[in-house]
Amino acid sequence: MKLPLIDLVRRHAADGPDAERALRAVMESGRYILGENVAALEREMADYLGVSHAVAVANGTDALTIALRALGIGGGDEVITTPYTFFATTEAILAVGAKPVFVDVRPDTYNLDENRVEERVTSRTRAILPVHLFGLPAEMDLLHRVAGRYGLAVVEDACQAIGADYEGNRAGAMGDLGCFSFFPTKNLSCAGDGGMIVTNSERLARICRALATHGSGENGRLAAAGLGSAPPDGALPTDKYHHYLAGYNSRLDELHAALLRVRLRRLDADTARRRAIAAYYTEALRGTPLVLPASPAHLSPAWHLYVLQSGRRERILARLTEEGIATGVYYPVPVPLQPACAALGAKPGDFPVAEALSERCFAIPLFPELTDSEVEWVADCVRRAALEEEPG
Known part of the structure; x- marks a missing residue:
């Protein structure tokens, strides 16, 4: 698949x-x-x-x-x-x-x-x-x-x-x-x-x-x-x-x-489905070394993306690719460190939280048309990849 x-x-x-x-x-x-x-x-x-x-x-x-x-x-x-x-x-x-x-951004909500x-x-x-x-x-x-x-x-x-x-x-x-x-x-x-x-x-x-x-x-x-x-x-x-x-x-x-x-007429239904998928992922991935996305009680996210953190990001992404699950890295370079912003004078270390997130964050599939079985499969694959021991 x-x-x-x-x-x-x-x-x-x-x-x-x-x-x-x-x-x-x-x-x-x-x-x-x-x-x-x-x-x-x-x-x-x-x-x-x-x-x-x-x-x-x-x-x-x-x-x-x-x-x-x-x-x-x-x-x-x-x-x-x-x-x-x-x-x-x-x-x-x-x-x-x-x-x-x-x-700089907050380390919990980004x-x-x-x-x-x-x-x-x-x-x-x-x-x-x-x-x-x-x-x-x-x-x-x-x-x-x-x-x-x-x-x-x-x-x-x-x-x-x-x-x-x-x-x-x-x-x-x-x-x-x-x-x-x-x-x-x-x-x-x-x-x-x-x-x-x-x-x-x-x-x-x-x-x-x-x-x-x-x-x-x-x-x-x-x-x-x-x-x-x-x-x-x-x-x-x-x-x-x-x-x-x-x-x-x-x-x-x-x-x-x-x-x-x-x-627009079905946006609320789509958002409800996104929230249900996000809730499943969050429950399924508890107990792993992954940092799960924040969802403060006074906020109701739209869950445009479900973004996780790991210090072993590249290995996890490789394992998910082997399983056939697409992922995305958001965002690999903080904006102030982009070449187009060079004139602003920022340097590595100026935005430690954003820089750490750029090295650790990745997204897994989340869209309203996902089936329940696909959601379960993705969660299972992510969980196994996150718990997998380092080789050697």
């Missing part, structure tokens, strides 16, 4: 005829950009998350970049974030001309260490950008406390965490802005790239919508005024060929939106 880390073919099969009908309807309509499915998805996502506004964009990286720009963050500004995540989070900060300031954020705040700090890593929410109450003390914005990177809850609040809905990715491997995914920005601020929503569509039209005019770069003159033309900001071409396609609407 061979088992992938995530099976997109099974995900498509689970969509059933509803997805086929939705996609066919888009093709037959001849309306592929900014149509009724995008507008409906924005409403449905806002309702699901309990926010006032949702703005669909082309991908999760654009969502982060546009969110930062909507706050007016740019050259000379600093944004506090995590060194242990996918590069896109830092890439967005760099893309707007700001400086990422890294705070999220930004909320107790160390305040010591990195300076007169140039404009925002805190936590990541809800692997679907586990960061400690938002404490981060908001620091943000409120210094007048900072909070932008949530919830790209891995749709469906997760923090003390009853949806991940992505607790900051000034929240950002999501619909990349094919995400818990809520489309058949390509896609993203979303959510907020309770009408002003920020207008700016995000304008930036996502070349800074044009009425939203562009109002956004430019809101950012202090143009007068709010209602007499100026507001059609799509008049541009008030240099924005982006970051629109979600109708086909992707139609598919996402179908999948």
Whole structure:
């Protein structure tokens, strides 16, 4: 038997005829950009998350970049974030001309260490950008406390965490802005790239919508005024060929939106299945030398990934590969030590927790379409590999 880390073919099969009908309807309509499915998805996502506004964009990286720009963050500004995540989070900060300031992560949740954020705040700090890593929410109450003390914005990177809850609040809905990715491997995914920005601020929503569509039209005019770069003159033309900001071409396609609407309807059921699989793994792997993922009582993770730790990672991965079980290493190099961040001056040893995790962590298959027998088989193989004695 061979088992992938995530099976997109099974995900498509689970969509059933509803997805086929939705996609066919888009093709037959001849309306592929900014149509009724995008507008409906924005409403449905806002309702699901309990926010006032949702703005669909082309991908999760654009969502982060546009969110930062909507706050007016740019050259000379600093944004506090995590060194242990996918590069896109830092890439967005760099893309707007700001400086990422890294705070090491907690050794239990792998999220930004909320107790160390305040010591990195300076007169140039404009925002805190936590990541809800692997679907586990960061400690938002404490981060908001620091943000409120210094007048900072909070932008949530919830790209891995749709469906997760923090003390009853949806991940992505607790900051000034929240950002999501619909990349094919995400818990809520489309058949390509896609993203979303959510907020309770009408002003920020207008700016995000304008930036996502070349800074044009009425939203562009109002956004430019809101950012202090143009007068709010209602007499100026507001059609799509008049541009008030240099924005982006970051629109979600109708086909992707139609598919996402179908999948959003079953997201809670998928999340429940992920939680059941994670609970089985956790129980089955107790008593092994593996460090199991944390699941604090006040958090309800979305379980985007089930990530384990071992000082014998490479040997365990080799044994699982022999069994036909795919694994993933998340993330092999902390962000500050990536070549693209060399100018920031970080060196090995600056982020000891993140660096240790990069050497020890790995993910095993977890997706809603796994059968019970597959879950049991994976757990058994992982347990045997973890308990196997070193040769010689």
